[in-house]
Amino acid sequence: MKLKEIRELSDEALAAALNDKKEELMKLRFQQASGELQDHTRLRQMRQEIARLFTILRERQLNPDSEVSNE
16 A cells, blocks of 8 residues: 555544454464465565554644545
């Protein structure tokens, strides 16, 4: 997901996306532990996407009044 796409999501959608990404990361870790993981770069990408989601959530917590206009 691109940063612009993440910013357009509602708070509920952000939380749902975060849960999905965490589950996918867990599955990737299990695959790595069992030796089934083929694309090891996917782990890093997933961690970065989770960090982006957390960053946007934190920005919204710190600035609840400021709405970013994407027009």
